[in-house]
Amino acid sequence: MSDGPRWLPVLVLFAVLALAYLGMWRGWRRRGRTHDLLPLVEAPAVADLPTPTLEAGARYFGTTTSGDWLDRVVARGLGARSSCRLSLSDEGLDVVRLAGSFRIPAAALRGARHDRGIAGKVVPPHGVLVVTWQHGEHLLDTGFRLTTDAGAQHDAWVRTISKMAKENAA
Numbered sequence: 392m393s394d395g396p397r398w399l400p401v402l403v404l405f406a407v408l409a410l411a412y413l414g415m416w417r418g419w420r421r422r423g424r425t426h427d428l429l430p431l432v433e434a435p436a437v438a439d440l441p442t443p444t445l446e447a448g449a450r451y452f453g454t455t456t457s458g459d460w461l462d463r464v465v466a467r468g469l470g471a472r473s474s475c476r477l478s479l480s481d482e483g484l485d486v487v488r489l490a491g492s493f494r495i496p497a498a499a500l501r502g503a504r505h506d507r508g509i510a511g512k513v514v515p516p517h518g519v520l521v522v523t524w525q526h527g528e529h530l531l532d533t534g535f536r537l538t539t540d541a542g543a544q545h546d547a548w549v550r551t552i553s554k555m556a557k558e559n560a561a
Contacts, residue, residue: 428466429527434485434492441480445551447544449520449535451475451488453510457501457523457530463510464531467491472512477535479551484522486533495533498559499524503552505545509534520545522552 434440454469456462463470468491475488483496501524505517509532512519519534537544 428464428469428529431467431469431491431493431526432483432496434487434494437476437487440478440485440487441482443478443480445477445479445548447477447548448538449475449477450538451486451490452508452512452519452534452536454531454533455510457532460506460509460532461511464529467493469533470510472510474538475535477537477548479548479555484524484552495522495524497555499526500552500556500559501525501530502556503549505549506534517545520548523556 451471451473453472454464456464471490473488473490475486478485478487481497483494483498484500485494486492500522503520503522506519506521507513507516509519509521512534514536519536522533522535524531524533537548
């Protein structure tokens with residue numbers, strides 16, 4: 392005695408998974424339209440980067456609207472987590488990554504701080520370097536976790552970026 396075709400539950404499962412992925416894809420695109428950002432300043436190629444004040448390998452966690460660590464900005468490729476190379480110079484902070492490199496100009500820097508998390512990613516206390524910057528009308532927070540000695544390195548990055556932000560504000 393047969394209860395029916397055995398492939399029917401498998402087909403239903405694949406249909407449900409396809410609908411779930413379609414829903415996630417549409418939600419991601421809708422979120423991208425939520426933050427209407429101007430084009431980002433492209434970072435130069437690694438060989439053309441200006442002489443750095445500070446440089447480090449890091450993990451890019453994402454960008455959020457300032458003050459709301461869960462409001463992830465996905466427009467202009469800012470939502471993709473990835474490994475990156477940070478280079479801070481007098482011209483600004485260059486974020487070199489496969490998912491799309493960009494520069495935060497020195498004039499746009501508003502400060503830096505230590506934090507526990509950003510964009511839904513939580514790490515031990517003082518584990519995330521959060522850089523606050525102005526992009527058009529949007530005040531943004533971008534989070535990184537340095538791959539080297541994070542404690543001492545984060546302090547140097549916070550001090551240097553905060554000093555640059557104060558100098559540019561004056």
